[in-house]
Amino acid sequence: MKKTQAGILVIDDKEDILFAAKMVLKKHFEEIHTLADPKKALALLSENRIDVLLMDMNYRIGFEDGREGIYLLKEIKAFSPTTVVILMTAFGKVETAVEGLKLGAFDYILKPWDNDKLIATVKQAVAESRRERKQEQAKPKESVFIGGSPAIKRAYSLAEKVAATDANVLILGENGTGKSAMARHIHQRSQRAAQPFVHVDLGALNENIFESELFGYARGAFTDAKADTPGRFELADKGTIFLDEIGNVPLHLQSKLLQVIQNKQVTRLGEAKARPVDVRIITATNASLKALTAAREFREDLYYRINTMEILLPPLRERREDLAPLAQFLLDAMAGKYERDTLVFAPDALNQIEKHAWNGNIREMENRIERAVILSDNGMINVSDLDLDIIIETEVSQDIQLSDMERTAIERALQKHGNNISKTAEELGLSRAALYRRMEKYDMK
Structure with a gap:
């Protein structure tokens, strides 16, 4: 029987599952990789062509809700869009697997699996991966819509100019305005275009794993650190690292990020040796960093370090x-x-x-x-x-009225609490950063 030429990766924290999967798959596919530590997935993907990835949804004892699997799925789809992901889950966890399908997974299989079903599903996934790679190769280099409005044309004009440099770029804009697409646009037009583009969603990164994810760690640095592992900065070496939602980085971690940006070196957790990294840094946020800086919730020196060039994307x-x-x-x-x-x-x-x-x-x-x-x-x-059938002619005027109501509510709450930002934000059900954004929007000093 001729094997299918494809790269398959299986991620599971149980060695018996990895062994069983490899025994079944190696009879049908040329290249099989197995991984017990999900934190090494991106490093392996950066070094090998992986067509299909089978991954468990849970990795730590006591954590059975599949959140780790969902987070890893998002990371993999962002890092390697043409790698097709199949989720592996127990019978009682199908609901979480369905959530994974909505986020881009190809299919799911139940453990323990039927071997014939497993092989059939992986073959379908290989065909899907080849189709997606073919579509990706057929895409023109320009795959982003720019448009003709003066504000967006100005933003992309700035992007074209800054792309040819290594200057740090801060992209500002509301949620959904295309900040990630802009970051990729700049990378694709830079001299680093052939090198890695690593997207890090800082808003989804728990502060307990902030350092290990960004800077890497040495074996033995903490309980689950079973091998030396590079962080995102090292994975982006010679390329671009995109730090999305930079405004969400806790104040006590901002100094560590600043040191890496200034010194162009990272020190893995558990090591004393600094490792040089050559990366272009692009950041983005929907928060007002100026307001956060004024409120001493964002370091001023970090703000100016990442803000060599500022690009505003209009809503x-x-x-x-x-x-x-x-x-x-x-x-x-x-x-x-x-x-x-x-x-x-x-x-x-x-x-x-x-x-x-x-x-x-x-x-x-x-x-x-x-x-x-x-x-x-x-x-x-x-x-x-x-699903736009509820839109009516008066929508624009209604928006204006709602904005007036919001401004009035903020003014009253500020007056009630003697301009105390924390108490005002709590009463309005907003974060401090969100309140500052609205105050800036309504020019409320």
Whole structure:
């Protein structure tokens, strides 16, 4: 029997599971890797072409909710988009596996598995991986929509200029405005384009693992540190590291990040030796770092270190002329993803797209259009497919009224608490950073 030429990786903290999987898979596929420590997954992916990854959902004793698996899935899909992921889970944990499917996993299998079912699922995943790689290679280099509004054209003009340098870049913008796409755009046009692009979501990184994830660790540095492991900065060596949601880094950890940026060296946990790293640093946030700095919640020296060049991405409500072209761009992309031909918007759907508030910005539009492509069965995208049928003519004026109400509520709460930010934020159900953003929005000093 001829083996399929493919790279397969199995991640599970139980050695008997890894052994059993390898014995079954090696009869059908050329290259089988196994890994007991999920923290080494990105390092292995950076060194090998992995077509399909099978991964358990739980790794630590006492943690059975699958959160570790979900976090790892997000990291893998961001780091290696064409690696197809199959989740392995026990019968009682199917609900978490279904959540994984929504986040990009290809399929799931139950443990203990049926060998024939396992082989069939992996073969389907290999075919899917090849299809995705073919699509990725066929994509033109420019895969981001820019648009024609002055604000977005100004942002991308700055990006083109700064891409040719190694200057640190801070990207600002609301959730969903395309900060990650902008970071990749800069990397792809830099002299580091052929080197790694490592995306780190600092907002999802627990502060207990902040140092080990970013800077790596030596064997024995802590209980589960069974081998020397590089951090994200080392994985990004010669390339670009994108630190998303930089405003979420706790104050007591900001000094350690600043030292790495200044000295261009990392010291793994449990080691005394500093390791040089050559990385281009791009950061992003939806918070007002100026306000956080003024409130002494973000280090001023770190702010100026990451802010050699600042690029502001406008929300969709400030680029209304781009709504219809952006919707068409996303429709074409989704039609390609789902292999659908000749999909078009109905006139009333385009009309509602241009009226909608799009508070979730590009991410919201992308999700709604993907939903519409899945639901459409006649080649026409209707208002009901987009779930925009509740939008009415008075939406703009309603938004203005709501903004006035929000400003008034903030003013009253500040007056009530004698301008105490912490108490005001608590009463309004906001974080301090969110309150500062709103105060800056309404020019409230």
